[in-house]
Amino acid sequence: MGIFKNIAGRLDDNLLRAFVKWLWPRYRRPRIGYMKNYQVLRAYFFYQKILRINGNVPWPVDFRSKIVDWPNIEKGICSDPGDNPGIYINASGGLKLGNNVNIGQNSILTTTNHYKYDHRKKSHTKGITIGNNVWIGANVSIVAGTTIGNNVTIGAGCFIKGSIPDNSTVIISDKSLDIIPKTKDYEWDCTLDELN
Numbered sequence: 001m002g003i004f005k006n007i008a009g010r011l012d013d014n015l016l017r018a019f020v021k022w023l024w025p026r027y028r029r030p031r032i033g034y035m036k037n038y039q040v041l042r043a044y045f046f047y048q049k050i051l052r053i054n055g056n057v058p059w060p061v062d063f064r065s066k067i068v069d070w071p072n073i074e075k076g077i078c079s080d081p082g083d084n085p086g087i088y089i090n091a092s093g094g095l096k097l098g099n100n101v102n103i104g105q106n107s108i109l110t111t112t113n114h115y116k117y118d119h120r121k122k123s124h125t126k127g128i129t130i131g132n133n134v135w136i137g138a139n140v141s142i143v144a145g146t147t148i149g150n151n152v153t154i155g156a157g158c159f160i161k162g163s164i165p166d167n168s169t170v171i172i173s174d175k176s177l178d179i180i181p182k183t184k185d186y187e188w189d190c191t192l193d194e195l196n
Contacts, residue, residue, distance in 0.1 A: 012037050017196060023049060026058040028077035030193040037196070044083075054082065068092060072111070076101070076132065078190040081109075093126030093144055100190045101130055104138035104156065113144050131166065133186040151186040 016037035020027065023045070029035070035043070040060055047053045047063030054061040057070045061082035067073075072091040073081060076099035081089055086106035089095065093111030103109070111128050115121040125145040130136075134148055137156035148154070149166035158170055158177060167182045 016041065021196065024059050026075070027060060027080060028195050029080075030078070030190065031196050032193070034196075057082065059083070062087070065089075073097070077195060093122075093128075095127070096129045098130060098132035098134065098150065100132055100188070101134045101136070103136045104140060106138055107136055107140045107142070109142045111144050133188075151182060153182075 013031070020037045020040050044060040044062070048055055048057070048061055051063070053063045054065065054067050057067050059075075059080045061067055061080070062085045064085040065082040065087040066089070067082045068090045069092045072093070073089075073095045075081065075097040078099055079097045079101040081087065081095070081097060081101070081103055084103060084105045087103055088108045090110045090112060095109060095111050109128055112126045113123045115123045123144070127144060128142055128146050130148045131150035131152065133151045134154070136142070136154045137158070139157045140154050140160065142148075142160045146160055146162060148160065148164045149168070151167045152164055153169045154160060154164075155169070155171035157172055160170070164170055164179065167185070169180045169182060171178050171180070
C-alpha cells in the first residue's frame, strides 16, 4: 500500500501537476495543503475544458459560476475567483485581487453599474480592489467603486460598498454593517510556500 501511495503521489506531483499548469496557466496554489492535482482535474476539467463553461478563463472556475470579462481581472497567487459554486463576477470595470483572496459561494462582484439617468449607459463608478489575505463569506455582494484592504474578513450575507480598512472583520448587525478591528496580524504568508 505504501509503494502505491508513493507512486500515486509522484504521478500527481509531476505529470498531473504539469498538465494542470498547462490547462490553467494562471493557477497558483501551494503544492502542499490545498487540493491535489487530480482533485483539481476532477472538479473543473470536464465542465471548463470539455463543455467550455468559462472555458477561456486561465484558472479553475466552477461550472455553476459566471465570469464576465475575465481579462480585466488582475489576481495574485492563491486567488482563483469563481472556483466556488454560484459566484457571479462582472469584471468589465476592472477587478484587482491581491494574494490569498477567497470568495464564498453565491457571492456577486460587479465592477460597473448602470447610469441612473439612462440605464442603457454605464455609470462613471467602476472597479473593485481587494487586498491580500481577504476572506469573503457566502452570499456577499460587492459593488463598483469598492476598496477592501488587507487582512479583512467579510461575513456571510454582507453588502459591501465604499472602503473597508485593513485588519478588520465586517459583519451584519441589525440593519447596518459593523466593522470590527482585528487584534493581531494574519499568520500565513502564501508567498513563502512552494507553488503549483
